[in-house]
Amino acid sequence: MIPALALVLGVALGLFLEPTVPAALQPYLPIAVVAALDAVFGAVRAQLEGIFDDRVFVVSFVSNVVVAGLVVFLGDQLGVGGQLSTGVVVVLGIRIFSNAAAIRRRVFHA
Amino acid sequence: MSLLVDMMTNTLDEAYAERAASTPAPSGTSQPPAPRARRAVTALALVAVGVVSTAAVSQVRGQDDSGLRGRLAAEALNRTAQSEALDGRAEALRAELPRLREAALGADAVGRSLAERLTSLELASATTPVVGPGVVVTLDDAAPTEDLQAPFSEDGRVRDTDLQDTVNALWAAGAEAMSINGQRLTALTAKRSAGAAVLVDLLPLSPPYVVRAVGPSAGLELGLLDGEVGSRLMTYAELYGLRLDVRRERELRLAGAADPDLRRATPVEAGAPDDPP
Numbered sequence: 202m203i204p205a206l207a208l209v210l211g212v213a214l215g216l217f218l219e220p221t222v223p224a225a226l227q228p229y230l231p232i233a234v235v236a237a238l239d240a241v242f243g244a245v246r247a248q249l250e251g252i253f254d255d256r257v258f259v260v261s262f263v264s265n266v267v268v269a270g271l272v273v274f275l276g277d278q279l280g281v282g283g284q285l286s287t288g289v290v291v292v293l294g295i296r297i298f299s300n301a302a303a304i305r306r307r308v309f310h311a
Numbered sequence: 312m313s314l315l316v317d318m319m320t321n322t323l324d325e326a327y328a329e330r331a332a333s334t335p336a337p338s339g340t341s342q343p344p345a346p347r348a349r350r351a352v353t354a355l356a357l358v359a360v361g362v363v364s365t366a367a368v369s370q371v372r373g374q375d376d377s378g379l380r381g382r383l384a385a386e387a388l389n390r391t392a393q394s395e396a397l398d399g400r401a402e403a404l405r406a407e408l409p410r411l412r413e414a415a416l417g418a419d420a421v422g423r424s425l426a427e428r429l430t431s432l433e434l435a436s437a438t439t440p441v442v443g444p445g446v447v448v449t450l451d452d453a454a455p456t457e458d459l460q461a462p463f464s465e466d467g468r469v470r471d472t473d474l475q476d477t478v479n480a481l482w483a484a485g486a487e488a489m490s491i492n493g494q495r496l497t498a499l500t501a502k503r504s505a506g507a508a509v510l511v512d513l514l515p516l517s518p519p520y521v522v523r524a525v526g527p528s529a530g531l532e533l534g535l536l537d538g539e540v541g542s543r544l545m546t547y548a549e550l551y552g553l554r555l556d557v558r559r560e561r562e563l564r565l566a567g568a569a570d571p572d573l574r575r576a577t578p579v580e581a582g583a584p585d586d587p588p
Binding site: 203204206207208209210211212213214215216218219220222227230231233234237238240241243246247250251252253254255256257258259260261262263292295296299300303 | 318319322323324326327328330331349350352353354355356357358359360361362363364365366367369370371
């Protein structure tokens, strides 16, 4: 319950405060969002499976975002930033999808 | 292959399972419910997810309609309207000029001769509207082709040099006054291109380019079409589809050009030598 409220609060804060992202960080923002979503879906699934652990969640969340950002940054330096961010999005997208499917199986038993 | 298979099957962070396996171990002092601080950190992380996602979305949205483009377009339209209004006012004032001059100079012979001289000078400097027979030369880019990738070929485009040549050929054939798309040409008018656009006196014009020339219409038509320029333009028309049309008109009316901005030149004092050696 509290986590859901926190998420809603975060969205509301984002809408009201309209934080401006430094231009240097802008390319990494979408990747960071996808990585964060992956961590969130993983956490929901773990919660449903009864093995949720907040430390794991926070660490995986932070490391996901940082690693995804670093990979894209490195790609930018190597001139393959676009391809690498596509790769990151594909991998994380697959994970989000399968975690969502697992959540669906747990919730609806279907 | 195993990497891909692993990626597809093992989607949950393994740390959760490891942690779950290790929590019942003797070290586990923090059995669920987890301490408050940790739950607060989780909540904080989720707040961060919300803020970051919203920021990302608003950033992407802001890229296409931050309103800047709209504001610039409105500004451009506004300024164009202003400039047109001022042009209209200048036109009206210019139309008033002959009547006022008549009133001021028409009284005696000296004044009348002065007025006559002024009129001829104005005709030469293209600052008065004129009327007379002439030709209308229409130049247009080639019609767009079927090729959807590149419907407008570079070769079929009317260039600034084409307009320059046409105008020069018409002057040479005896044109007395000329305009391009309503812009009166003077001795100082520049016809040049900026990218794909042709500028006449720094005003961008769009095709078709209509050159109106007042003068002996038959002579103008012959002079243009029989000359080098005409044959070149007709070759372009045949090869690249450039469109050229020359038509005689019984009566053409050309607006006057704006008075030239003289920055250095001043009138010669009476009695001073005209052209010192």
